[in-house]
Amino acid sequence: MTTSEVRAGLGRKVAADLVAELVSELGGEQFVIIDPDLIENYRYDWARDPAAGRPLAVVRPEDAAGVATAMRWAHRHRIAVVPRGAGSGLSGGSSAVEGGIVLSLDRLRAIEIDVDCRVAIVEPGALNAEVKAAAREHGLWYPPDPSSFEICSIGGNIATNAGGLCCVKYGVTSDYVLGLDVVLADGTPISLGGKRLKDVAGLSLLKLFVGSEGTLGVVTRAVLRLIPAQQPPSTLVAFFDTVAQAAEAVVAITRTTRPAMLELMDSASINAVEDVRSMGLDRTAGALLLAQSDVGGSGASAEIAQVRAVCDSVGAREVFTTDDPVEGELFAAARRAAFPAIERRGALMLEDVGVAVPLLPRLLEGITEIAERNGVEIPTVAHAGDGNTHPIVVYDVNDPDSRRRANSAFAEIMRLAISLDGTITGEHGVGRLKKDHLPDQLGPEVMAISRAIKNALDPSGILNPGAVL
Incomplete structure (x- = not known):
């Protein structure tokens, strides 16, 4: 057996031990996919980035506590984490990373409508269409309207600050996010905002996470503003x-x-x-x-x-x-x-x-x-x-x-x-496919500030590495 074969075997054993530890901490094999054929379904988003890597596993927690557990494990072992919604992204933002894990949020699907506050309390795996339908039952409307609204998730919409066909009048996702629960890179859970329509206490961290494409934290719950149902057009x-x-x-x-x-x-x-x-x-x-x-x-x-x-x-x-x-x-x-x-x-x-x-x-x-x-x-x-x-x-x-x-x-x-003093992305996000062009739009000073924020929140660089910055 050659030296390279020995090293490869040791690598596989270490990886297997790490995944076994993750399974134990999450509470069972039902939360972790290790079958290579099944993992293949989670390697790409709709952009089909040819550079997508092969992850160690796909993690599918059923609640925010499971997300925090997975992030603590990844932080401890410095293993890359790619958060994933429905996989309908168009810029390679959820392409898998070699040797990392894909953190799929597709099991977090709860939707609650607070009619009095006119908000939807939503987990990230819920589909945009499902939120619209739940709001419609109460004579309310959630306006952000991507062309893929029937298959895209709220978590992905928040990650890219999605827009859509109605944004010319009604704005984009960030205009409707009133609150977020986020798990940081080290597994720390935080809550930002809430059901309040007006709140300017402290720095606007809430807006910082909207559009961050999974590079700063993992959204586990969102409070979304609703408006009265649209009139027949x-x-x-x-x-x-x-x-x-x-x-x-x-x-x-x-x-x-x-x-x-x-x-x-x-x-x-x-x-x-x-x-x-x-x-x-x-x-x-x-x-x-x-x-x-x-x-x-x-x-x-x-x-x-x-x-x-x-x-x-x-x-x-x-x-x-x-x-x-x-x-x-x-x-x-x-x-x-x-x-x-x-x-x-x-x-x-x-x-x-x-x-x-x-x-x-x-x-x-x-x-x-x-x-x-x-x-x-x-x-x-x-x-x-x-x-x-x-x-x-x-x-x-x-x-x-x-x-x-x-x-x-x-x-x-x-x-x-x-x-033309325009932008390289109006709503799909930078992801990996447009990353090289971002400095040309933002300039070195803004890029430096952006990287400083990323380093402050994710000093180990494990959250969606290779995307955006």
Whole structure:
């Protein structure tokens, strides 16, 4: 037996002993997955980062105490921990780390609605759709609305400060987080905020954890603000000859109105959706805008009429409006279907770059040029009303040259956004796939402060290493 084989055998024995210790401390094998075939299901998020490692185990605690136990064990042995929600992330933020553990929160699913305080008390494994449904039973609404709301978890939404289709009017996840229970890197549990609508006591640590992508602590409970149920919306769909026209319409619309939804799809994304399921979208259009108004009653129709007037003035080739919520939701469903539809065209690299709304035409024009220059297809959808775009780079995973050109386009898009004083991520998070570009946006001073905060809360660097910073 060679020296390397002896070392490998010793490594496996030490790892087995460590995992056995973890199983004992958690109270049983039902909380730890060590079967390699089952572990494979937890190695990747939706971004399918090829650099994802092979963890020692997947830990699935059933309560906050189990999370704290796992973190104390990891801190004691300096073993990396990757917190994981539903695995629907798009930036490699929950890619497994070699030799670490994946801390899956999918068993923490409790939801409680406090009607008097208008809040939801939620564990991180609960799905966004489940929270919406629970709130709806009491005539309330949880607005953050990612396209993946049916499958994404609240913990993941908090980790990335997720937005979605309604954020143009209603804001993003951080606007609705009133309180958090968090387990720190050494296993210490802390509580921040609560059911209070106003609370400015001390530093704003609550907001620090929202969007931290599992690098500062593990969320075990959240108090989420709810609002009265949304009024039935009126809907507009406008088709344009070019993406530039649609973008100019967005700029003009947002000068005078604030729709509840203002989404854009380019020609490639329209056709990708129609290829999968015929939804009556105009395949010959260069772009479409989807707008909704929920101000209620005749006010919604009036606001949609304003949006229509703008679209007509910019040169829309066709405009359709409806006050039927069911019909309107069919168009919203078409927009939500874009990501899985485009995925059928090949492997994807997903962007979510954003700029100030007046610069949206320049960003979209630049994305088109990048696609042409690199010889790749980049279908684009956008939460256009707040300047957040999703260029989706399509490539052949089995073709090295295709991957090279896709990587080049991916990087160029982020540089373009930064050059327009924009951001490399509006809602998906930095994760691992965009980490190298973060210093270009933030600068050395802000990066240094960010790393100082990370080091203060996680001096051993065990929480989601390799992500964000």
